[in-house]
Amino acid sequence: MGKALFIAEKPSVAQEFAKALKVNTTRKDGFLESDTAIVTWCVGHLVTMSYPEVYDEKYKKWSLATLPFLPEKFLYEVIPQVEKQFKIVSSLLNRPDVDTIYVCTDSGREGEYIYRLVEQQAKVDIQKKKRKRVWIDSQTEEEILRGIETAKDLSEYDNLGDAAYLRAKEDYLMGINFSRLLSLKYGDVISNYLNTRYTVISVGRVMTCVLGMIVRREREIRQFVKTPFYRVVSTLDCQGSTLEGEFRAVEGSAWYQSPKLYKENGFKEKNDAEELIRVLSQAQPFQAVVEKIERKNENKNPPLLFNLAELQNECSRLFKISPDETLKIVQELYEKKLVTYPRTDARVLSTAVAKEIHKNLKGLCGFEPTGSFAAEVLEQGNYKKIASTRYVNDKQITDHYAIIPTGQGLGALRSVSARSAKVYELIARRFLSIFYPAAVYKKVSLVTMIGKERFFSACRVLEKEGYLKVINGKKSGEEQTDQHLLTRLQNLKKGSVLLVKGLEIKEGETAPPKRYNSGSMILAMENAGQLIEDEELREQIKGSGIGTSATRAEILKKLISNQYIALNKKTQILTPTLLGEMIFDVVSVSIRSLLNPELTASWEKGLTYVAEGTITSDEYMTKLNHFVRTRTDAVLHMNQHIALREYFDASAQYYPAGGKQGTVKKTAVTRKKK
Structure with missing residues (x-):
């Protein structure tokens, strides 16, 4: 009976495969071997494309006469710095006692390319070997074993290989x-x-x-040329609370579509804004009458999960970490089994993962910063209906689902930097937030009339924190207007009269990109x-x-x-x-x-x-x-x-x-x- 050869992309990943297989391996130079299996690794790319001078010496000197350079057949060569490991992997691929090759490089286009270049350069007789592709979303033992068990024939990934x-x-x-x-x-x-x-x-x-x-x-x-503009703002007395309103030259205004306006809420010249105040101040009595009032609840849903781009953006914004550093951090977290595959474009989960999501949640109960939230989700059973939400969609997944915590390997957090731990917590909070309800805001919008001109006001207060308590890690820091003002606004109705405490000009200017x-x-x-x-x-x-x-x-x-x-x-x-x-x-x-x-x-x-x-x-x-x-x-x-x-x-x-x-x-x- 022949042996199975497992080829990973990195030594650390190969070690995880060897552990998951639970075979008695002996460490040898560049690989691990047991009676039934061999586990080896690349070190990233082992093979690369040859420079033009390898095709013909004339290309060594840069010359316009030799352009364009468009070879019919492309040449490849082993990278000198990793030649030793290439020879080891090549000899293992061609060993007579190896009858099955499991390709365990990263599950994506680049990982596909890394292996296929090695196989091509090693001149493997693919007619004599079974080649299986292991496609996994995390490096947990469970996922590795699932990937091996469900490995498809490598030929099913030929189109992906072609694209690579x-x-x-x-x-x-x-x-x-x-x-x-x-x-x-x-x-x-x-x-x-x-x-x-x-x-x-x-x-x-x-x-x-x-x-x-x-x-x-x-x-x-x-x-960019900055354009100054001047807004007219009212200060109103609303039963002891102060409310601001902004003038807008909507239909019915004496200034409607006037060329003197920059936009409907701002004048190009300060003296025109002063003229508006002069006209309105002559009104007797000096008061604002409620023309329209609208009350409604606004729901803000939890954001979609992180893909790599969204995570890189958030880490840049919050921690001032470069995208390159973020990728290194999340790759380390992946290799330590803490998170799922990082190089993903998807921001949702698959239905298959949704069915098992309680395992991730259970593991997160042991993560102190968010453990109470994970326990709450499990206790209330919020996760049971996640498959019917926008956070699960198989059609939006190509190779891998979103980046989420595996719930495993929490002990490894002790060996990562404080910055890496922060990134992990960010991923965990985003993940847990999808099991919580929307944040609910109470909003009141108001249109008041001073004379014949309309002023617009709005007040918004967070009523139910919902998912914000998870994602922020503390009380929401969003701008909130005084709760007392909201209560007073609730009592207003069309025709209510408010005292005008004053009108003022607020100068602004357009901003460059x-x-x-x-x-x-x-x-x-x-x-x-x-x-x-x-x-x-x-x-x-x-x-x-x-x-x-x-x-x-x-x-x-x-x-x-x-x-x-x-x-x-x-x-x-x-x-x-x-x-x-x-x-x-x-x-x-x-x-x-x-x-x-x-x-x-x-x-x-x-x-x-x-x-x-x-x-x-x-x-x-x-x-x-x-x-x-x-x-x-x-x-x-x-x-x-x-x-x-x-x-x-x-x-x-x-x-x-x-x-x-x-x-x-x-x-x-x-x-x-x-």
Whole structure:
């Protein structure tokens, strides 16, 4: 009887598989072996794509004459630093006594790619081996055993494997061709401007698009002109409590659709606001009459669960942690069995998981910060109907469900950093919150008339805390108006009269767009370049974004290491560098489409279609080769050197003199002259 070979992505994961199998293993060099099983591991990628000079020595020297480089057959090679482990894994794959291979690399496109490259390079005779794919959502013993028991034939993941190969080929061809092309064509323009020896222009399918988003946002801020406006606000006496009202020039107002208004609630000139106050102050008696009153309850439901992008955004906002660091933390929590698979785009649970969710809850009873909430959920049985809520939806899950606590391995929290423990608590609170009712607010909206003009007021008070007590860990910190005022407003009716204590002008001004921070950039990438603040709307329009949950943090990290953008670690704000703006201008005048988020997202969508079997690899490659060839040919026949100098001058004024890598100066936003 042959042996089963289990191949994990990392040594630590291999150890968990060996433990779960409960076999007596002997540790050997690079693997563990028992009478029936062998467990080994990669160390991330063992095989990579070969550089162009491996195809032909002529490609070693960068030359426009050798572009575009579009090989018919791609070459691969073992990464020298991990050659020893590759040889170990390769020999195990080809051992005659191994008849079944269990692929246990991370359950996703990249994990698929890691294994298939090794199998390809090891020249495994796949006709003589059974190959099974283990697909798991956490590293608990129960989930590992379930994954092994339900492992499907590897061939069922061939489309996913094809998409993985294509993603690598796409990044390779665009990176190699466009980086060489633009470096040779315009690198000297940048070097001469910055007075440096040489400049390599690094271009990437996703990286360049993200750079474009950051540069464009910075330029929007520079070009923004602040517009001042003046609001008229009333102060009303409501049975001893003070109520504010805001003037709006709605239909019926003497100022309705007046060109003197910036918007319906603000004047362009202060003297016009003063004129309104003068007219209203002449009214006798000086009072406000209730024209309309509306009372209603507002429900605020618990948010959906975390996927990686949402978690990265929240960690950036709350803890000022970069997306890259968040990914490292949640990956560590995953490997310690504390949370489920982190590289997920889903924000819901599967029906299968929902049926067993009491196990996660029971385990969380032992987590001190949230244990009482988990116990309460179990005691009241709130979890029993979770499958019928919006938090469970099989159609919204592709590879993995949302990130949730497993309820296991709590002892491992003692070995993680305080910051990692905070992230775990954040995940636990978000998870537990979905078993609690909505927060309920009482809201009263009021329209009062002073003379012939209308003023609008609103008051909102939290009546039932619901899930907020779980997710905040304390009493809700949301803005709440005085409960006494709400009580008094409840007594009002149409025709009620309120004393006007005064009218005043409040000056405001339009605000420029916000710079991206590391978290909001991840969300913008997930939503194909759109920064959508509203969580519900994000879910409605979500499709294939820029990059994937597994790669977005790495893209930002690369842009920072290339010194194309700068990250303020305290605020997590992202700004371009002068070099980054110059790279943007080079791409803009040569291959502008690389800066287009929608186009970049469409490439990612194409990979999804390959993984789903909707289009073939050949169809995808034909389009990819055509894109690279036509864009390369266009650049070879253009000359933008003179135009670029003007663009560089326009950007340089915003940076310290001569500062190649300096962060952007604080942009002065112009105020519109009156």
